[in-house]
Amino acid sequence: MNKRIKIFAPATVANLSCGFDVLGCCLDTVGDEMVISLHEDPGVKITKIEGADLPLETHKNVAGVAVEALLKKYDQPPGVDIEIYKKIKAGSGIGSSAASSAGAVWAVNHLLGNPFSPQDLVAFAMEGEKLASGNAHADNVAPALLGGFTLVRSYTPLDVIKLYTPEDLMMTVIHPQIEVKTSDSRSVIKTNITLKDGIRQWGNVGGLVAGLYTEDYGLIGRSLEDVIIEPLRSILIPEFNAVKEAAMSKGALGCGISGSGPSIFALSKGTETANHVATAIREVYDTTGLAFDIHVSKINDQGVKIIDS
Incomplete structure (x- = not known):
């Protein structure tokens, strides 16, 4: 063999x-x-x-x-x-x-x-x-x-x-050259949440799934909201809020933490928008003095x- x-x-x-x-x-x-x-x-x-x-x-x-x-x-x-x-x-x-x-x-x-x-x-x-x-x-x-x-x-x-994956979806990811271990990132998460936050979060999950199947890009964007994990983990990532603001200003559907971080993702409709988002978030990180990588990718x-x- x-x-x-x-x-x-x-x-x-x-x-x-x-x-x-x-x-x-x-x-x-x-x-x-x-x-x-x-x-x-x-x-x-x-x-x-x-x-x-x-x-x-x-x-x-x-x-x-x-x-x-x-x-x-x-x-x-x-x-x-x-x-x-x-x-x-x-x-x-x-x-x-x-x-x-x-x-x-x-x-x-x-x-x-x-x-x-x-x-x-x-x-x-x-x-x-x-x-x-x-x-x-x-x-x-x-x-x-x-x-x-x-x-x-x-x-x-x-x-x-x-x-289902809509064909026009593109992902822009910035990876700051710092390490955030998954175990450390999990340690900041609370084990209990309010019912109000739970309802909002699982509504977003359902909305995102529905948006993918109906190719409703507005619904996809509205559903890319995290009221539970992101507020706690984002403090571990330099310039997270500035990156998110820059990505959204260039037409990204949504922006958030990739996995446990420190990478930040932005989901967009179309290659042109994804590249504009990449330029905008690059400009944010160019001011930090930190090394970083940026990836623009279709969904595989x-x-x-x-x-x-």
């Missing part, structure tokens, strides 16, 4: 303001590359990592842990070698750990002849997320695996739904992609 595949494992934007831990979408222009090989010698090995200082030990690496979870459910598991070429910076808020976890399980499943369903793969990849942050959340790994926008309707039992409706086989 000698099988090999090279894949693109996409970055993702989770939460989408109103959907903490349940909503996410997949990006197209930024992601990791991975080479996965199957062989007869048992065991999972991380043989190479470029672009980041991450552990090669299988039990300490999110890709290794996710693949081990898959192989536990497979009769006569093969050996797996994993090469990781990181293009998504750790702690960026655009799904670095999710890309590695999702990409690895997708590639192994493909090489085995797809014995597992997408829902199964989400569950396996969540084990990598658990290692990374202490919480087995699916809002990044689900869109990385399924593509487009996804909704985690339930965690127990796991029920993930791929949503496929998810993980094969580069070479």
